[in-house]
Amino acid sequence: MTQRATVVGAGIAGLTSAIALAESGYEAVVLDRAAGPSDAPLGLAITGNGLEALAAIGLRGEVERAGVTTRMGSILTDAGTTLMAKTQTGAGYIVGIREGTLLRILAERADDLGVETRRETLVRSDADLPETDLVVGADGLRSTVRRWIKPRVQPDYSGAACWFGISDALESTPEFVTSWVGRGTEAGILPLDNGAFWYISAIDRQRGPSTAGDDAAAAEAAQLGALFEAPLSAHISATTSGTVTRQPLFYLPTGLPRFTSTRTGMPTLLVGDAAHAMVPSLVQGANQTFEDAAVLRVLLRDEPDTETLFARFNEERVQRAQRMQVRSWRAIRWMQATHPVTGAIRNAVLKLTPTMAAEILTDWHGRWVSPDAPR
Numbered sequence: 001m002t003q004r005a006t007v008v009g010a011g012i013a014g015l016t017s018a019i020a021l022a023e024s025g026y027e028a029v030v031l032d033r034a035a036g037p038s039d040a041p042l043g044l045a046i047t048g049n050g051l052e053a054l055a056a057i058g059l060r061g062e063v064e065r066a067g068v069t070t071r072m073g074s075i076l077t078d079a080g081t082t083l084m085a086k087t088q089t090g091a092g093y094i095v096g097i098r099e100g101t102l103l104r105i106l107a108e109r110a111d112d113l114g115v116e117t118r119r120e121t122l123v124r125s126d127a128d129l130p131e132t133d134l135v136v137g138a139d140g141l142r143s144t145v146r147r148w149i150k151p152r153v154q155p156d157y158s159g160a161a162c163w164f165g166i167s168d169a170l171e172s173t174p175e176f177v178t179s180w181v182g183r184g185t186e187a188g189i190l191p192l193d194n195g196a197f198w199y200i201s202a203i204d205r206q207r208g209p210s211t212a213g214d215d216a217a218a219a220e221a222a223q224l225g226a227l228f229e230a231p232l233s234a235h236i237s238a239t240t241s242g243t244v245t246r247q248p249l250f251y252l253p254t255g256l257p258r259f260t261s262t263r264t265g266m267p268t269l270l271v272g273d274a275a276h277a278m279v280p281s282l283v284q285g286a287n288q289t290f291e292d293a294a295v296l297r298v299l300l301r302d303e304p305d306t307e308t309l310f311a312r313f314n315e316e317r318v319q320r321a322q323r324m325q326v327r328s329w330r331a332i333r334w335m336q337a338t339h340p341v342t343g344a345i346r347n348a349v350l351k352l353t354p355t356m357a358a359e360i361l362t363d364w365h366g367r368w369v370s371p372d373a374p375r
């Protein structure tokens with residue numbers, strides 16, 4: 001008999017998991033409270049591990065074609081002094097893509113595979129779910145499904161906020177990912193198809209709410225951008241007014257011991273930010289989500305019973321994703337150091353580290369190995 005799966009959330013995690021489920025013969029339904037996909041002006045860096053995982057679910061080629069192939073580039077101080085120069089080693093391979101483009105690719109593939117997506121469908125309790133054999137909680141940072149399993153695990157504020165937008169293509173658009181570090185702030189530009197994603201992240205004691213397309217967010221971004229050398233301000237000015245977004249950065253501080261549960265009587269699995277929300281300092285949130293789906297795809301093929309599947313999913317995913325959460329947290333503290341001495345040490349370490357070594361180390365740390373690969 002065909003197995004049925006209900007996925008809560010039609011973000012990156014929900015759609016990639018639904019694709020993995022449908023490819024494994026499940027009848028998958030995706031429920032999302034929103035009327036349509038997110039239209040946040042977000043650009044995503046897909047790193048080597050994410051690309052490997054996308055390859056495992058047959059999506060790498062399409063994502064690469066729709067995005068821009070780039071690499072890790074220079075790291076500079078806010079005043080423009082180079083701390084780490086770009087190299088041409090072949091390491092640090094990245095694809096920059098608009099979140100909207102990625103969501104469209106995923107939705108089309110899910111649709112082709114017969115996945116049914118029900119919009120404007122808020123899930124409050126398990127009574128809102130159709131009859132199902134498996135529940136996948138892909139409902140993001142403030143996951144309702146996670147609350148059923150682990151009510152005490154709550155997101156926490158990182159102390160930093162991020163201002164971001166997508167600018168038009170400019171002459172100053174770098175060919176490589178370029179980042180700047182300042183006192184309590186960091187910023188970057190990611191080249192995209194016909195434009196660039198820019199962001200400024202800063203320690204933010206106001207702890208204000210998210211604002212999208214608000215004049216205040218644009219004014220704050222312009223003010224922060226002026227702390228950095230010229231290209232950043234040019235990109236902020238070349239961003240369509242009314243789209244600059246301010247987002248406080250939250251993460252899950254307490255690691256979940258498992259991403260699965262049978263406690264509610266329904267086999268339930270958490271993926272994406274619902275399972276392992278992290279600050280975006282190492283650009284791993286979506287990349288970890290691709291790994292979730294790729295692991296699910298392999299295990300659905302290899303492990304017919306739920307108990308073994310869940311045990312292996314936890315084995316493959318919990319430690320790996322939580323390591324990324326911790327590293328991302330450390331990276332934001334380090335890159336946004338507020339004390340002048342810590343900032344000077346950070347700059348000296350970045351300057352003394354050979355770029356090639358840093359790139360190779362980053363690739364090695366991020367490397368993902370499929371559960372069916374020989375180890």
Ligand SMILES: Cc1cc2nc3c(=O)[nH]c(=O)nc-3n(C[C@H](O)[C@H](O)[C@H](O)COP(=O)(O)OP(=O)(O)OC[C@H]3O[C@@H](n4cnc5c(N)ncnc54)[C@H](O)[C@@H]3O)c2cc1C
Pocket residue numbers: 008009010011012013014031032033034042043044045046121122123124138139140141142143144162164199247271272273274280283284285286287288289
């Ligand atoms: C500024 C910034 C830059 C980033 N850059 C990168 C990057 O370069 N690379 C990278 O890998 N990651 C990056 N990330 C992280 C990445 O964006 C997230 O990790 C990823 O989008 C999470 O996807 P998700 O599907 O788990 O969650 P979400 O995108 O939050 O999707 C959850 C979905 O669930 C729905 N939902 C929620 N609750 C319910 C409910 N009760 N009932 C029904 N539906 C519900 C929501 O409507 C939503 O559609 C960045 C994040 C930020 C903020």
